[in-house]
Amino acid sequence: MTAAPAPLPSPIRNWLSTRGWVLHPHQRAMLDAAADPATLLIAPTGGGKTLSGFLPTLAELTAAPRAGLHTLYVSPLKALASDIRRNLQAPITEADLPIRVEDRTGDTGATARKRQRADPPHILLTTPESLALLLSYEDAPRIFAGLQRVVVDEIHALAESKRGDQLMLGLARLQSLCPGLRRVGLSATVEDPAAIARFLACHPDPCRILQADPGPAPDIALLEVPQRPPWAGGGGRYAIPAVLEAVRAHRTTLIFHNTRAQAELFFHDLWLQNDDALPIGIHHGSLSREQRSRVEAAMVAGDLRAIVCTGSLDLGIDWGDVDLVIQVGAPKNVKRLVQRIGRANHRYNAPSKARIVPANRFELVECHAALDAVRDGTLDGDPRGPGPRDVLCQHILVVACAGAFDADALFAEVTTAGPYAGLGRTAFDACLDFCATGGYALRAYDRYQRLQQRTDGRWQLRDPRAARQIRMNLGTIMDTDTLKVRLRGRGGAPLGEVEEAFAATLTPGDTFLIGGQIVRYEGLREMTVEVSRRGGDTPKIATFMGTKFATSTQLSDRILTMLAQPDWPDLPGHTRDWLALQRRVSHMPRRDRLLIESFPHDGRAHTCAYGFAGRNAMQTLGLLLTQRMEEIGIGPLGFVATDYAVLVWSVDPLTDPAPLFQGDDLRAGFETWLAGNAVMKRTFKASAIIAGLIDRQSPGQRKSGRQATFSSDILYDTLRKYDPDHLLLQITREEARRGLVDFGRIEEMLARTRGRVDHVVLDRVTPLAAPLFLEPGRVPVQGAGAEKLLAEAAARLIETAGLPA
Known part of the structure; x- marks a missing residue:
């Protein structure tokens, strides 16, 4: 049995009136849809999604007070659940509503968890993992008795991982325990509303999709930086003076990075150049909970002018008075960029303001493609496969x-x-x-x-x-194998965690960055890395895994479309000249053909394949190509891969690349390689x-x-x-x-090129290939090629020494 649409009781109407607030159309629509079995609301950041999701609950509990759990709220982040509790408490307290709200996450103490099972609040805010834990108890039917509604916030983020699959199985269990349970999904960034609706609904029930007015277009552009971006690298250090100038001109700035290691490096360099001593913090998932909490409290209080961060602040948390977002490095994914842009000017009627800093020359092209996608309102995302x-x-x-x-x-x-x-x-x-x-x-x-x-x-x-x-x-969630980092001494403060593999490389006296400070490794005690503050000035870098993004298929398509243009008037002159030179001396990569360049350099033959399949797929392609080249006797010595190309160096040149890119042979090679890898x-x-x-x-x-x-x-x-x-x-x-090797992106590359290969043989390095020589992450290949080089070097040594062969 489902509830009737909930009108707004007078205490809530009066509270809205004292605030001078009028409900948005999509908030009224959510009230009208209160009895629907499932509703997906897509509304821009700052559009009151949270209040939209909870209005029917507040109305029902105010009109008919009752004991027990009424609404379950599920979010991807523990911090987001805590933030929602703070925001919900305002109308409940100020309107004197008979409603109790609590959160239950991994940070909730044992006493509170035990009490919540015995006496659940009206509204419980939790995560997929904590919900699964609650459902595993024998008294789950009693805990959830009377549950009326589940609100899933940032549903697009959950739908992209196994946490979403776990949650939907949990909701199926809840639906059996609580027939008539209503589901609500909230998001600002959904590329395929129908797919997310199917994901959310209790099959085969329908799901109503409500789309709010998107509001004003964001104010988004590249950050003006006098210096040219470097040819390679991902840190964006060259732009720090311009970033500091932007921070000075705004109240609070979020500076997003794609990896934790890059965030640490940038924060360190930013602090060294921060001559005005502006209060700046750092926030990412490898820092201790205590340190993250201090930064979050300072953000809420408005005590920080800037926060260097990663995906830990991507989602709908409303921290303080943020009026500028800076994305350092290409966002790799338009949906992620839109989500991050929405952290600035977190108000429905105010345009979000964001600036992008390309980390290198090719990323400048990618950033322009991402900007065009945002302005066109085009999001990206891959279709979901069946539940794992x-x-x-x-x-x-x-x-x-x-x-x-x-x-x-x-x-x-x-x-x-x-x-x-x-x-x-x-x-x-x-x-x-x-x-x-x-x-x-x-x-x-x-x-x-x-x-x-x-x-x-x-x-x-x-x-x-x-x-x-x-x-x-x-x-x-698969934790990277990590060890806690703590200051040495009795009661030493926790600083965060580093990868176990990184800790294994440390010897006493080594230094590394964590939480923006340089610390000195003192030793390992009871699976804890003990450090001191005697760090000096030159750190090693903790190899935080975090999330390593690959450029999305849709964004790669936009880049290839850009490259096919006869000219690039929107790009800076130095980038236009670079691309024009590539067109003159070689070819420009095309979507429907695979460009392969062969040229000598530094006494080695080089082959560069432009697949635009994303970093993981191009890395896999490099492994497969070197394996095939070894089989035909070319003697590959190593390769390096980026999101758009893979560069292989070998003893002998590749004369006919087409057979190496035959789909069936690549698939067979992939299966053989993968089986023992x-x-x-x-x-x-x-x-x-x-x-x-x-x-x-x-x-x-x-x-x-x-x-x-x-x-x-x-x-x-x-x-x-x-x-x-x-x-x-x-x-x-x-x-x-x-997953890890992304072979599906290679399949997509083979499908769009259909065996059409442009093989260009040149006598020198090409403009587009040049930056690959500066990329880190070169992968050596130990095989016949390396043995041949060693034999030639040995022969030359013997000849130089005048010895008989």
Whole structure:
């Protein structure tokens, strides 16, 4: 039974009136749609999305006060849940509404979590992981009794990862516990509303899509910088004087970077050039919670003039009086750029102001393409595939923790979740069998026997004590193997975390950057990196993994369209001259043809392939090409890849590149390469952890990254040998193809070029290829080519010494 549309009770009307606020049309439309089974609201940043989502709840609870949980709010970020609680508390307190709001995330204390289970608030703000944990308890039916509405904020961000799949399975469970549950999705950046609506709805129920007036166009342009961008690199250091000038001219500026390491470097250099001692902070996911909280509090208080940040501040948090956003480096994704732009002038009737700083010369072209896309209102995004089965396996274990279940009923429930609407019964049963036995090769091991079937046909945990272990390992976020960093000494302050692999390279006395300060490595104690502030001036750089973005397919298409133009009047003169020279001495890359350049340099033959398939795919292409070149005897020595090209150097020149780019041969080479590659083991580890085969944590201890990798490597090798069609190996192959190596983008490149190759042979490096020689991340190839060079060098040495051959 669904509720009737909720009119606004007088306390809320009076509160709006005292503020001088009038509801926007889309907010009224949300009230009218209050009884719909699912509603997706797409409204610009600052358009009151949060209030839109909660208005029906506030109206219903004010008109008919009641005890128990009424509305569940789910966000991708813990900080966003806390921010929403602060914002919701204003109307509730000022209008004296009988409503209790609390948040429940990984930061919530044990006492509060226990109380919330016993006495849930009217509105609970949480994350997908905390929701899964709540659903795993035996008293979940009592906790969620009477739940009327679920609000999913920033739904586009959740839909792009396994956290979204986990959430939709959780909502399917909630729908079974609470028939008539209504769903609301909120977002400012949705490229395919119909797809997100299908993702959100309880299949086959419909989902109403409401689109608000987009408001004024953003004020967005490249930051004016007197210096030319460098030919390569990603830090944007050359633009720091211009960035500081922009910071001085605004109240609060967010300076976004694509990686945590780049944010640390930029913050360090920015501080060194900050002669006016402007208060500037840094915020990213590898910093300690305490340090992030201090920065957030200073932002809210308006005490900071600028914050160097990463995706940790991408989403809808309203921090202080931000009136300028600066994006350093090409955004790689138009949707992400729009999201970041919206952090400035967080008001519906005010245009957001943003400036972009290209980190290098080619990024200048990419940034212009991104600007055009924003002005055209065109977003990007790849179609979602079916829901991943490792997440489904975890969900089956979550359900089992809460009590015995019927397989037929659970299958029917799971297929109401958008990502799993097309799941077949055979695939579901394979996941159930994996959860019960571990699969054919592992069923003899007692530790993998997690479920058993009762005489009444229902399934339950084989050992009820396993529920604690399952709960400790819930979640789909794959933490990089990291170690905590703390100041040395009793009660030393936590600073954040660094990768375990990076920590392994440190020796006492080494220095590195974290939180914008240079620290000195003193030693490792109980899996904690101990440091002092005696850092000096020249740091090493902590290798924060974070998220490494690849240029989206749609943005790559725009770049190729730009390059095909006869002239580029909107680009700076130095960039126009560079592109014009490329056109004169070689060809310009085209969307429907693959440009391959061959030229000598520094005594080596070089081949440059312009695929515009994104960094991960071009890196994979480099590995496949060098493998094929090794097979035909050219002697590849190494390669380097960017988002748009891969450059290979070899002993002998490549005379006919076309056979190397035949689709069937590339696919066969890819499968052969992938089967024994470390990428597969890394992917297997992630899926095995999500599916519950490998534990990240156990009571009183946590595995180090090396321990977990060692365990997963043994399992991977065992399954490959004895059970090559094991469910987890199937999942691993699927995940590897679309994830770490992005082979789908190579397939897309092959489809649009259809074997059409332009091979240009030149006597020198070409203008577009030149920046690749300056790129970091060169990958050496050890093979016949390297052996041939060594043999030639040895022969020359023997001849020079006058010795007989």
